[in-house]
Amino acid sequence: MNTRARRRMLVTASLASVSALALAGCSSSGNASEEPSDEKITLTITTFGTFGYDDLYEEYESAHPNIKIEANNIDTGGNARTDAFTKIAAGSGLSDIVAIEEGWLGAIMEVSDTFVDLKDYGIEDRKGDWVDWKYDQATDADGRVIGYGTDIGPSGICYNGAAFEAAGMPSDRESVAELLNGDWENYFKVGQEYTDKTGKAWYDHSGFVWNSMVNQLDEGYYTADGELNVEGNDVLKERFELLGAATESGQSAAQAAWDWNGGKSFVDGTFATFVCPGWMLGVVQGQVEAGGGDASTGWDFADVFPGGAANWGGAWLSIPETSEHKEAAAELADWLTQPEQQVKQSTAAGNFPSTIEAQETLAADATPNEFFNDAPTGAILAERAKGVVAQFKGPDDSVIQENVFGPALSALDRGETDTQGAWEQALSLLNELVG
Structure with missing residues (x-):
């Protein structure tokens, strides 16, 4: 983590009125072994505001009996920022999947190595799914893609x-x-x-x-x-x-x-x-x-x-390096942001999708x-x-x-x-x- 990023972390924590935290714990756990697909595991996910994911969690668990989803929803994007940066500074505590809001994506990009490069999990195969600027926004200066686009x-x-x-x-x-x-x-x-x-x-x-x-x-x-x-x-x-x-x-x-x-x-x-x-x-x-x-x-x-x-707004789902279940977390985040699920999310919460196919579906749908x-x-x-x-x-x-x-x-x-x-x-x- 560079000096500028460390300074930004301290400023962010101060503005959020949290106690000063040591930054030495920003190491990754990238060598953690991945679990077999049939191993029973719990995946944690932190979102904020109104994401409309509750029914989707149940649907995913039904299709994946070995997966239990433990969801934490924070009331506002600002409070979610505080939560995320406090845990990044501490070097622990982040969920397996973390929702990142557009307004603080720029700050996340200064510590983007906190999150895995989703190209290692095949996101490039889906690049054409999203409006181009949504995919580009989640790409850091080193070309690493750190987020699956949810809504705009x-x-x-x-x-x-x-x-x-x-x-x-x-x-x-x-x-x-x-x-x-x-x-x-x-x-x-x-x-x-x-x-x-x-x-x-x-x-x-x-x-x-x-x-x-x-x-x-x-x-x-x-x-x-x-x-x-x-x-x-x-x-x-x-x-x-x-x-x-x-x-x-x-x-x-x-x-x-x-x-x-x-x-x-x-x-x-x-x-x-x-x-x-x-x-x-x-x-x-x-x-x-x-x-x-x-x-x-x-x-x-x-x-x-x-x-x-x-x-105004929009979010991404990112996988921290500290996750012990990166592959399973990436599979869930990928599924939640597929066009079919984005349409369901929109029905549940009004969120407008960032994938082109889901947008076209809603454009043709005059459901009152x-x-x-x-x-x-x-x-x-x-x-x-x-x-x-x-x-x-x-x-x-x-x-x-x-x-x-x-x-x-x-x-x-x-x-x-x-x-x-x-x-x-x-x-x-x-x-x-x-x-």
Whole structure:
């Protein structure tokens, strides 16, 4: 492990508020012998958020009586990052399969030798399965491929049709798509009309909207060649000011990220729209149900996104060098990411697949999603995926989003600062945490 990687590990652990850990334990166990195929073993897997894998685990265990899957799901991608880097720093504790999120893939690539090269397990034979940039993202500087692609994050707009109707606005999907078609300025213009009419918020909080606005740019917090790209970035600041003006005018509901008052804010009309990459559909449904709502609450999904195509998120399944069951783990990860399983995953959780065949299946499938007012969510996401190319994510991308802009935008949401003050707070945190 090189000096830069060691430094990054310490910074990551510090930002996650974990205790300092020695880095001497980063050795691999690459010489561990593989088990016979009929040996009874337990495979551990760590995912995060809403992966939709529960039924697939049962299906795999039924077909492989010698395999028991022990699953651990962490609530958010940020907490999963903390968990992964803490265990990498300790040199032990990682599951046989670890889900890696797009936002911290750049940091993982600095310690990519922690994970096996999946070319040793035949992933090159499947290279054509995925959209090319998904496979390329999981390839490190030495040409090692460290992840089986799961989903990508093409985005549409979730909206509460009942709230739109109460405001005298059109609520059918086609009309909403037409209403919101255009750039972010148009989205906030319509939002201001909604807020003025109802006295209620347009979006849940500024952080998620900001993440979507940044992800849509050709270059976000980093340039394509890996340089920090925040200070002096006029395009980024212009977008921040546009969002800030909308927030200052009452369009934000100032919700805490990943909380939403236990789901009640999705049910009681606290806000009317929500930025929705495919994987967020499962989050919305889970929050509505947690808040006491159901399909009749009125949430819908429109084939539109301000500014056009955007990708937020996506993940990979990786096999740590510390796994004692690398071959069996690779077989399971390979199976979970096959097109057939990706379609099932999408049905279970709304995640949009990264394999071309699965995408084509969903594009041709207009099956209505009962929870989202019978919206053909799979087909809509297939349409939203057109033109999507993932943005380069640097090593501290998720730190900048969550620990730099997150607090600044929360302060703006709560009225504790204005837009300029929030921008300056973000730059101060950037210099303190990232440098």
